[in-house]
Amino acid sequence: MDKRIGHAGLASRVMTAAQAAELIDPGMTIGMSGFTGAGYPKAVPKALADRMMATQGHGDPFRVRVLTGASTAPELDGALARADGIDMRLPYQSDPELRARINRGEMDYLDIHLSHVAQYAWFGFFGKLDLAVIEATAILPDGSLLPSSSVGNNKTWLDLADKVIIEVNHWQPLEMDGMHDIYYGTALPPHRRPIPLIKPDDRIGEPYLRCDPDKVIAVVETHAPDRNSAFAPIDETSKRIAGHLIEFFRHEIAKGRLSPQLLPLQSGVGNIANAVLAGLQEGGFSGLTAYTEVIQDCMLDLLANGVVSVASATSFSLSPVGIERFLADIEFFRKRIILRTQEISNHPELVRRLGCIAMNGMVEADIYGNVNSTHVAGTSIINGIGGSGDFARNGFLSCFLTPSTAKNGAISCLVPMVSHVDHTEHDVSVLVTEQGLADLRGLSPRQRAKVVIEHCAHPTYRPLLQDYFERALHSSRGKHTPHLLAEALAWHERFLETGDMRPK
Structure with missing residues (x-):
């Protein structure tokens, strides 16, 4: 033209x-x-x-x-x-x-x-x-x-x-x-x-x-560029989260539930998602595919190195460095990237048919596996659910990732009950923090609570969660999903009042 x-x-x-x-x-x-x-x-x-x-x-x-x-x-x-x-x-x-x-x-x-x-x-x-x-x-x-x-x-x-x-x-x-x-x-x-x-x-x-x-x-x-904010460097916490997930993939391959080429990958935007993609390259994976929403910097790396053969998405989300790299080798990437309408990139029928592995961030999860990915203290919106629900409900694996704490430890990202529910326990397969990974598949609510507390909670909050769970087991009327309703959101109330979820 x-x-x-x-x-x-x-x-x-x-x-x-x-x-x-x-x-x-x-x-x-x-x-x-x-x-x-x-x-x-x-x-x-x-x-x-x-x-x-x-x-x-x-x-x-x-x-x-x-x-x-x-x-x-x-x-x-x-x-x-x-x-x-x-x-x-x-x-x-x-x-x-x-x-x-x-x-x-x-x-x-x-x-x-x-x-x-x-x-x-x-x-x-x-x-x-x-x-x-x-x-x-x-x-x-x-x-x-x-x-x-x-x-x-x-x-x-x-x-x-x-x-x-x-x-x-x-x-x-x-x-x-x-x-x-x-x-x-x-x-x-x-x-x-x-x-x-x-x-x-x-x-x-x-x-x-x-x-x-x-x-x-x-x-x-x-004649104006896209918004192209630089990504923060991948920190140690993100690397540890990525490491737990990569180890889990290897376990699933050994069990025969995944092939060495995994299944089409979907990842949310951000530091942790980039760390997971980088971990796939460092872990020696190859011949992978991606069926996701956005193409980030690390996806360009995987395409260039042959770790991923093709990436389907609806948009780019590149840093200034990523944009320069894309423009410098656009002929190469044009053959390996497909941009679709979002009603196709996020279509539940296609996500289920392809068996996507969904990897998304979250604000908090509770001990039973419910996930809040949009709200602070149940009332203030952050960004929105985006496409995470499209992939969580319909993917082969639904993985949610977060550091175990926020604001220098004042907030636990694992709580007795989430303050807002975006993804119910029925749509969550795996929770991952830098502390470890909780595989929730096939577990009852009480079983899920035990593995979430043991594997994902920060050591500062682990005894508090264990105490809540044990008292709920003995005190709540229902034993299927034990809760102390008067205390279920007390951690959030304490944070709003004092700026810290930890009791004085």
Whole structure:
């Protein structure tokens, strides 16, 4: 392609971001591109935020409903939140200003499974979609779009929206052409058919996003990078967590429950996830595959070294160093990375069919295996459930990972009862901390409590958990899942009152 806007009619609709923002009305429901800080519109949301603040300065409220793929960046979530311009947001977020407004009750937030977003939109659960604001790498002569560094829910937004604004980002490399796989075979019940994907490297769709040129009301050209925060160095705690999990994989191979190539890997974003991926390389694994949501720096390492042969995802989540590496060897990675819509990357049917090994972080777990991955003290949202539930409920193995303590030991990440439940005990196979690993498969609640306390709890809190469990065994009315209801959340109350879960 020798130019970024190949459609003559759409080339005539190029305008500034400020002009495009003038086409957005208060009260609109807007589907925006973006997933974990990649592929989000960079210019129009900031221009819209400026317009909102100017309008509100005259006493006129200006808010919109914002739907995305996942988290975006300060130019989108942060700008609109600071302008008090978001009435409702879904499905996942990470911006500090946005989070603060949610937790102060100043805006509504819907925390839902990522695999549900597209189908709920199609079902009409969110009402009419007025506008889609989508970043693209280029517009082809027929009006279709070369996607950028994330796909997310862009297909759904383009299909359902009454109007479309396209940001063509010249920073996104044209060499990504051929990396995307956009599946158009989904349908509404009762007319659904099996999705024809049986291996992570299967291509079942098209390389481009279909876009009706008649819907497009503006095209804005940009040249701006994705949010590319550097990852923190992998610390000793993360290495120990990764080591326990790698040792567990070896045990499962020895027992014949896993092959040396394991099963398709899914990993959440962050330090621990990167440590696990690095551990697979150090452990001598090869011929692995990944069917996950995001491509992180360590996944590039595994692809380059042949540890992983192919990685399927819906987005990148790379550091500045990772971006440089990807761009320097994009021809190599284009043959080994497939970016799909998130309704396919997170589809429960496919996760179960492929038998994914799910590895995700958590805030806390209780002694019976229930997991909280979203809330502090049961009331304050952090980021959201994301796609962890899609993989936890349907994967071959569901592993949740965390350090055993937080805030210099003031918080235990293993508690008598979680303050908020995202993943019930029924969906959790393995808990891992730097202290050890608890294999919960095939265990009753009381058996689970014993292995969680023994293998995962920090030595400071282990006696406290053991004391709670033993007293609950003798005092609670029910012996199946023993609890002392008056004390079950006392650790959280103590932290809120004193700043420390440990008794004085």
